[in-house]
Amino acid sequence: MKVLVLGGAGYIGSHVCLELMEAGHSVCVFDNLSSGTRDNLFAGEKFIEGDIMNPSDLAAAMADGIEAVIHMAAFKAAGESMEAPEKYARNNISGTINVLNAMTAAGVRYFVFSSSAAVYGEPEYLPIDEKHPKNPENFYGYTKLEIEGLLAWYDKLKGLKYAALRYFNAAGYDIQNRVTGLEKNPANLLPVIMEVAAGMRSELKIFGDDYDTVDGTGVRDYVHVTDLAKAHVSALEHLARGRDSLVVNLGSEEGLSVKQILEAARRLSGQAVPAVTVARRPGDPAKLVAGSARAKELLGWQAEHSDVDTLVRTSWQVYKSRMKS
Numbered sequence: 001m002k003v004l005v006l007g008g009a010g011y012i013g014s015h016v017c018l019e020l021m022e023a024g025h026s027v028c029v030f031d032n033l034s035s036g037t038r039d040n041l042f043a044g045e046k047f048i049e050g051d052i053m054n055p056s057d058l059a060a061a062m063a064d065g066i067e068a069v070i071h072m073a074a075f076k077a078a079g080e081s082m083e084a085p086e087k088y089a090r091n092n093i094s095g096t097i098n099v100l101n102a103m104t105a106a107g108v109r110y111f112v113f114s115s116s117a118a119v120y121g122e123p124e125y126l127p128i129d130e131k132h133p134k135n136p137e138n139f140y141g142y143t144k145l146e147i148e149g150l151l152a153w154y155d156k157l158k159g160l161k162y163a164a165l166r167y168f169n170a171a172g173y174d175i176q177n178r179v180t181g182l183e184k185n186p187a188n189l190l191p192v193i194m195e196v197a198a199g200m201r202s203e204l205k206i207f208g209d210d211y212d213t214v215d216g217t218g219v220r221d222y223v224h225v226t227d228l229a230k231a232h233v234s235a236l237e238h239l240a241r242g243r244d245s246l247v248v249n250l251g252s253e254e255g256l257s258v259k260q261i262l263e264a265a266r267r268l269s270g271q272a273v274p275a276v277t278v279a280r281r282p283g284d285p286a287k288l289v290a291g292s293a294r295a296k297e298l299l300g301w302q303a304e305h306s307d308v309d310t311l312v313r314t315s316w317q318v319y320k321s322r323m324k325s
């Protein structure tokens, strides 16, 4: 298929593009390079520098025989979304409406959307399956939930076939070491630890060690970005076979604590990785773990590279090349 990948020069987008090309699809990357980077563009891709806030950019990109859209062009910092909701409303919600309307106008029927575990909010039970109540704790999560609602209506009214993929914590780098672009100003745990290991920042701040978890630090379900990328290809092919739209969790179904990741990073990098415990970060639940049975049932998907050593090793191979001596 001819696939337009919005946000294809970003961290997850670049991995999705590689998996799409490996599966024989033709890829057009559309990115405004605000978080994405040209380092993440690959031979064989077409690249359009464009913005989802600009309907004419989208119309031009879709005029070229595009059959499907994968949409990953969004802001994702949960904390920032509470301080600057306008920014998230504009880009994540209005921007996606622009995308859906451009697709409708161009007759593009298949849509794969990056949703998030943030739609659930504080867990009422674990593991979190798709039926879990949706009460986002932050505005970022609300934007994702709002779009899921829009997708159901565009399906009903316009025949759009979509897959909303609720990622848990994306982490790691391409198993084959083809992606080398670093995230700009990361706030997520693994890239922060990697920056400390590579001498790019002085220490890791552990946000609380008094949670009711295995070692007191926050537990999350980290899913390897190559696993995530493969799920996008499977979801697209599922829709193209004429199947119904779907909403699925993508997680490893395993929990890892901050300290477990930190210890693996120290062991695998051979670096000291200084860390200090500070206050809890507001809005952080103690533990989030996915139930991903629906993805297995509908897409035949399950995480294969999401063990702690693979997550850390594939990240370190990228960061160590940036080491300050």
Ligand code: UD1
Residues within 6 Å of the ligand: 076, 077, 078, 116, 117, 118, 138, 141, 167, 168, 169, 187, 188, 189, 190, 192, 204, 205, 206, 207, 208, 217, 218, 219, 220, 258, 281, 284
């Ligand atoms: C959040 C969102 C998730 C979103 C992701 C993308 C929620 C509930 N989750 O994940 O949907 O896709 O961001 O950015 O809104 N930690 C530290 N020190 C650090 C950074 C993190 O101790 O410097 C800890 C956190 O307290 C947490 C864990 O590491 O326990 C993971 O944090 P992070 O990587 O920021 O992801 P989430 O907040 O889980």
